[in-house]
Amino acid sequence: xxxxxxxxxxxxxxxxxxxxxxxxxxxxxxxxxxxxxxxxxxxxxxxxxxxxxxxxxxxxxxxxxxxxxxxxxxxxxxxxxxxxxxxxxxxxxxxxxxxxxxxxxxxxxxxxxxxxxxxxxxxxxxxxxxxxxxxxxxxxxxxxxxxxxxxxxxxxxxxxxxxxxxxxxxxxxxxxxxxxxxxxxxxxxxxxxxxxxxxxxxxxxxxxxxxxxxxxxxxxxxxxxxxxxxxxxxxxxxxxxxxxxxxxxxxxxxxxxxxxxxxxxxxxxxxxxxxxxxxxxx
Numbered sequence: 001x002x003x004x005x006x007x008x009x010x011x012x013x014x015x016x017x018x019x020x021x022x023x024x025x026x027x028x029x030x031x032x033x034x035x036x037x038x039x040x041x042x043x044x045x046x047x048x049x050x051x052x053x054x055x056x057x058x059x060x061x062x063x064x065x066x067x068x069x070x071x072x073x074x075x076x077x078x079x080x081x082x083x084x085x086x087x088x089x090x091x092x093x094x095x096x097x098x099x100x101x102x103x104x105x106x107x108x109x110x111x112x113x114x115x116x117x118x119x120x121x122x123x124x125x126x127x128x129x130x131x132x133x134x135x136x137x138x139x140x141x142x143x144x145x146x147x148x149x150x151x152x153x154x155x156x157x158x159x160x161x162x163x164x165x166x167x168x169x170x171x172x173x174x175x176x177x178x179x180x181x182x183x184x185x186x187x188x189x190x191x192x193x194x195x196x197x198x199x200x201x202x203x204x205x206x207x208x209x210x211x212x213x214x215x216x217x218x219x220x221x222x223x224x225x226x227x228x229x230x231x232x233x234x235x236x237x238x239x240x241x242x243x244x245x246x247x248x249x250x251x252x253x254x255x256x257x258x259x260x261x262x263x264x265x266x267x268x269x270x271x272x273x274x275x276x277x278x279x280x281x282x
Contacts, residue, residue: 086146139166
């Protein structure tokens with residue numbers, strides 16, 4: 001099976017704070033990989049490194065089998081991403097925002113770009129808002145438009161950082177259906193994070209649990225489903241138990257630092273826009 005993303009000891013430090021701490025994992029073609037972690041666990045920072053928005057401090061990163069800086073830049077054109085809040089032109093309509101992204105990516109859509117872009121807007125539930133300015137959008141509508149922009153390049157691999165933020169329950173359900181449709185019908189590989197673990201449990205095929213920059217565990221959806229059923233718990237309970245076990249072992253091994261949590265810390269990355277522009281993080 002083709003490996004879409006592989007990291008080895010991937011690390012990002014901001015001065016004395018280690019936001020991502022030697023993370024090694026792989027994502028295979030067809031995976032829906034759910035990233036689970038509290039605020040500040042390092043999920044966004046990890047995603048930003050994969051997208052080329054910040055440079056790793058150390059470690060290795062491989063996309064579609066490519067690892068050199070030039071190759072990675074090329075491979076990122078096969079990706080789409082929605083990282084935190086989407087970068088939109090408030091004075092432009094939804095359709096115009098997508099057209100800017102289309103031109104940036106050099107997509108022609110067989111000489112019918114407007115038709116193709118309207119189809120993408122319909123896919124994310126914004127068909128009726130195609131000619132409405134983005135500055136008048138609600139938070140949920142901006143998230144949908146950000147997702148539409150991530151889909152403009154017809155990516156093979158898509159990264160979604162908290163895509164359900166601002167969505168009402170119906171919107172969350174529609175997003176779940178869309179993610180499954182993209183995965184099953186368009187064969188997209190998906191890496192996403194969410195605090196809505198009940199929703200994540202319905203679509204993820206593999207999970208990665210992060211705490212303060214460290215990867216605690218990678219487990220298949222099938223296996224975690226069996227474990228949760230045997231213990232009579234849900235995904236949220238599983239994560240909390242794993243977190244407490246890890247932090248308890250850390251305190252026993254390194255000693256309590258006085259706040260009850262032991263040593264360590266992390267920082268989440270800031271907002272990001274398109275994929276493939278490398279820049280130092282703040």
